[in-house]
Amino acid sequence: xxxxxxxxxxxVQPGRSLKLSCAASGFTFSNYGMHWIxxxxxxxLEWVASISPSGGSTYYRDSVKGRFTISRDNxxxxxxxxxxxxxxxxxxxYYCATAIAAMDAWGQGASVTVSx
Amino acid sequence: xxxxxxxxSFLSASVGERVTLSCKASQNINKYLDxxxxxxxxxxxxxxxxxNNLHTGIPSRFSGSGSGTDYTLTISSLQPEDVATxxxxxRNSWPLTFGSGTKLEIK
Numbered sequence: 382x383x384x385x386x387x388x389x390x391x392x393v394q395p396g397r398s399l400k401l402s403c404a405a406s407g408f409t410f411s412n413y414g415m416h417w418i419x420x421x422x423x424x425x426l427e428w429v430a431s432i433s434p435s436g437g438s439t440y441y442r443d444s445v446k447g448r449f450t451i452s453r454d455n456x457x458x459x460x461x462x463x464x465x466x467x468x469x470x471x472x473x474x475y476y477c478a479t480a481i482a483a484m485d486a487w488g489q490g491a492s493v494t495v496s497x
Numbered sequence: 498x499x500x501x502x503x504x505x506s507f508l509s510a511s512v513g514e515r516v517t518l519s520c521k522a523s524q525n526i527n528k529y530l531d532x533x534x535x536x537x538x539x540x541x542x543x544x545x546x547x548x549n550n551l552h553t554g555i556p557s558r559f560s561g562s563g564s565g566t567d568y569t570l571t572i573s574s575l576q577p578e579d580v581a582t583x584x585x586x587x588r589n590s591w592p593l594t595f596g597s598g599t600k601l602e603i604k
Contacts, residue, residue: 483546
């Protein structure tokens with residue numbers, strides 16, 4: 382069974398950094414791309430970033446480009462999202478998801494609150 | 498960016514009723530359209546990918562159709578456990594974009 386477990390969320394001041402992790406199990410992590418998606422409180426879903434199986438290709442939404450970095454460690458079956466220069470509008474629950482057929486499996490989410 | 502417009506934003510229907518949700522893209526997305534279900538307090542779940550492919554374990558009362566810019570999710574016989582918000586997602590081009598969702602309730 383595919384399992385994705387996010388960690389690293391929390392309360393952070395504007396301008397500071399935070400790094401999310403997504404531990405994967407139940408599938409061959411190195412064979413598949415991965416996504417980060419976020420959802421602001423009471424709002425809809427917003428794609429954040431994606432990464433290819435090898436990590437050689439990455440994609441970002443414009444509003445996080447230059448501030449967020451998606452990466453992966455295939456030996457550890459773990460996906461990361463380094464978030465720098467955080468803004469209040471980055472406050473959301475962040476989900477990781479597999480990219481097999483689509484966004485096939487999702488983690489439970491990690492809550493990030495950016496506030497002074 | 499491709500804009501995804503879902504309608505209606507809210508739908509109330511009776512148990513057993515056939516329900517149709519719509520998603521319209523601002524340009525051709527070549528059937529790279531998925532549907533996700535999100536129940537209150539839970540992570541989203543994939544229902545249908547690439548317009549009409551039912552994800553593993555999803556009941557057959559869910560189906561999808563469409564092409565070009567217009568796509569539809571149909572629930573053939575609404576069940577109480579289908580109460581949720583449904584989102585469409587286009588994966589034809591970057592950035593990936595979601596619709597704003599349809600909240601489905603039981604009448």
